[in-house]
Amino acid sequence: MNKYWWKESIVYQIYPRSFKDSNGDGIGDLRGIIEKLDYLKELGVDVLWLSPVYESPNDDNGYDISNYKGIMKEFGTIEDFDLLLAEAHNRKIKIMMDLVINHSSDEHQWFIESKKSKTNKYRDYYIWRDGKDGLPPNNWGGCFGGSAWELDPQSQMYYLHLFSKKQPDLNWENENLRKEIFSMMKWWLEKGIDGFRMDVINMIGKDQSYPDGIINGISIYADPGNLSKNHPKVHDYLQEMNKEVLSKYDIITVGEAPDVTPSQAIEFVGEDRNELNMVFEFEHMSVGDGPEGKWGETTFDLGEFKTIMSKWQSKLQGKGWNSLYLNNHDQPRMVSRFGNDNKYRIESAKMLATFLHMLTGTPYIYQGEEIGMTNVKFDSINDYKDIETLNAYKGFTESGKKSHNEIMDAIYKRGRDNARTPFQWNDKNNAGFTDGNPWIKVNPNYKYINAQAQLDDENSIFNYYKKVIRLRKKYEIIVYGDYNLILEDNKYIYSYTRKLNDEILLVICNFCENPVLFSIPKDIKYDRKELLISNYIVDIDSIDEIMLKPYEARVYLLKNKA
Structure with a gap:
């Protein structure tokens, strides 16, 4: 097996909005991250993955980008980013950027131009289709609910958005679009960043006939499935990207790939494929899902979990590389989901860290995991900010499929805002995250779950993570x-x-x-x-x-x- 630095690294994911606020506006920012670089150095991580920090209207917390070369004003300036990059590199910590190129914001200049007329040179940067008998072009549903198509009143054509209607999908069939994206990627790499995490990258290739999907009975809209994921065209695009951009730099690349199978994953990450280093698969994240997906959860089954994890470990062995994670910005806190966040929070958090970091692959730590942060139970649905959560609440309650209490219980277990509450730095006001009013409420348990309380406690979860990380660096067998x-x-x-x-x-x-x-x-x-x-x-x-x-x-x- 070939050896690479990114196989031997520990990646730490930062959700900037919730990590550390430096200016009192209640929103985490780049200078806040700079303040905490020594903490991350102490933990022992090698790479920081930043969730999107680009200019964005924030319809989906930064995953709707309006300018790929600008920094969101709430997060700071491009000069702040340059300082963060330099300070991280001074500490021998690399920076991996989030790359969201399946879609842009509808406020991106490309889409503004694309809407102006059918003959505009940017029209074909997005996916436009005529409707059928007053209905959308097909029955595809969006990941956040509703149709995946939105009617433009001016041209009376529909554009595709597999996520929010403010996130129109980019048309990777267009060569000029691909050149623009590759140029943008080079711009960041020339700045000195060390890699890309690629958002829903297996969705950039679509079946160009746009056929109807199969209705599963839960919704009037179909999950497009492999009509929009893992299409063979995606490999043409990624091999072109690798040739034009990725192969020219010594970087880490990981593609988010929902619904990918191990055999499909090898097509993305096989060392002879010239595409990506690794992918994030989601199969283990669906353990315990019910008929309504994560909102219809059933009991966690360790046998099912073992089968899935072992399948990925075994089938990629010697052929590709795994990414290892049990939570992230889209998933609930792992100690609440797979452990015991009450009586055995400390023990189960350490156990889960041991389990994950001893597997084959590159481990990803999500901010707060290393101090055992837990899920949160807000009193009101109005305290939640996540578009997916709010849409689910509205859809289930208005349809009568779930009562208020039933859908709130599902949100407490699996909602994305569980991972997005502010980082708990200390037991002071707002957990030391901000001097202002936090953009989302702090988990009330920050009084006893916080980083400051753990740094000097040799038996803390934080110091246990340090030991696990040191073991990976010392023993080649673990990697x-x-x-x-x-x-x-x-x-x-x-x-x-x-x-x-x-x-x-x-x-x-x-x-x-x-x-x-x-x-x-x-x-x-x-x-x-x-x-x-x-x-x-x-x-x-x-x-x-x-x-x-x-x-x-x-x-x-x-x-x-x-």
């Missing part, structure tokens, strides 16, 4: 060892090995709040063992049989018998 699931049928324990040369890494994680007996499989042979890390004090250091405590995690390095 490059082969993965193998053990105890496949155990309903409570997720255990696996990594193997490299004559060494075996044994990872044991109890995913439940009860004591569970672990017995090592007889085919794992070893001469010597070394306990690398545990989230409890280990009194009896035998691995033949261990009575695991609630949410206990252990990692052993074994030397193989000859």
